[in-house]
Amino acid sequence: MSLSRLGDWLASTTMAGVSAAGTSLAAETDMLLRRALVFSKLFTRSWGHPETFRELMKHKIEVMSKRRAEQCIKSLKTEMIIEKEQVTKGVRMIEGRFRSPHAVMFPNQLPGCVQWARWRAYLPAVRRKGVCIHLAGTGDHSYIRREVGFAKGLLEEGVGSILIQNPFYADRKPPQQFRSSLENVSDLFVMGAALISECNFLISWARWEGYGPMALSGVSMGGFMASLAGSNVREPTAVVPCLSWTSARPAFTEAKSRYLSEI
Numbered sequence: 001m002s003l004s005r006l007g008d009w010l011a012s013t014t015m016a017g018v019s020a021a022g023t024s025l026a027a028e029t030d031m032l033l034r035r036a037l038v039f040s041k042l043f044t045r046s047w048g049h050p051e052t053f054r055e056l057m058k059h060k061i062e063v064m065s066k067r068r069a070e071q072c073i074k075s076l077k078t079e080m081i082i083e084k085e086q087v088t089k090g091v092r093m094i095e096g097r098f099r100s101p102h103a104v105m106f107p108n109q110l111p112g113c114v115q116w117a118r119w120r121a122y123l124p125a126v127r128r129k130g131v132c133i134h135l136a137g138t139g140d141h142s143y144i145r146r147e148v149g150f151a152k153g154l155l156e157e158g159v160g161s162i163l164i165q166n167p168f169y170a171d172r173k174p175p176q177q178f179r180s181s182l183e184n185v186s187d188l189f190v191m192g193a194a195l196i197s198e199c200n201f202l203i204s205w206a207r208w209e210g211y212g213p214m215a216l217s218g219v220s221m222g223g224f225m226a227s228l229a230g231s232n233v234r235e236p237t238a239v240v241p242c243l244s245w246t247s248a249r250p251a252f253t254e255a256k257s258r259y260l261s262e263i
Contacts, residue, residue: 043185044181048185055109059193067234070233096118114168122152127158131212132214132238134164135217135223136164136166136170137221140222162202164195164199167195168182198229200229216240
């Protein structure tokens, strides 16, 4: 359906007509917008390798459920690499990378470019105060949304921000992957497990640099990932998820089931 035809349909549809057909206007509009504007699908390759799920489950039981992520990271002796640093108008801008601790433990889960956790920070240059790590939402492959939406405003209050790239996004996107369309179901679970260790490492680095207190935040999927990461931080840390929930299950199951029951 072309955008012009979609516009004609929206203009001609009335609430009475939709109600008479027994279909929700919101649900119908959502489906038409997806058909017109969304050209990619998730999980087109497979569920993922069975060994990946076995490793993740064992790691969840032995490490994440016992809040031992920080302990594992310290034993790995991860190295932080600062690639760019400059101070402009009282703002310290840093770009860096490090090999994801999760990639060190499970190299097959984060191969190639996916293993390198890349980030950008905007920090007060004069007085070192609190810092919030902002995680990317679905489809956020750049720093711009979080820089404009969060980092600039927080800097005015003297609070710094660290923006990290999600695994399978931006510079960490596998060459064969189309946009944000994760190829395997397991990739989503790997993303969450990796961000737990990566955020823990970034928090430790920021504290070492003299910043604190610390916080984790994100919008939608970013908020959910922030909650996951916060579950394994041993030091007092604020968690501010926005437009998210405690589980991603409804987004992948209930919405589709509800639509199928209406057609």
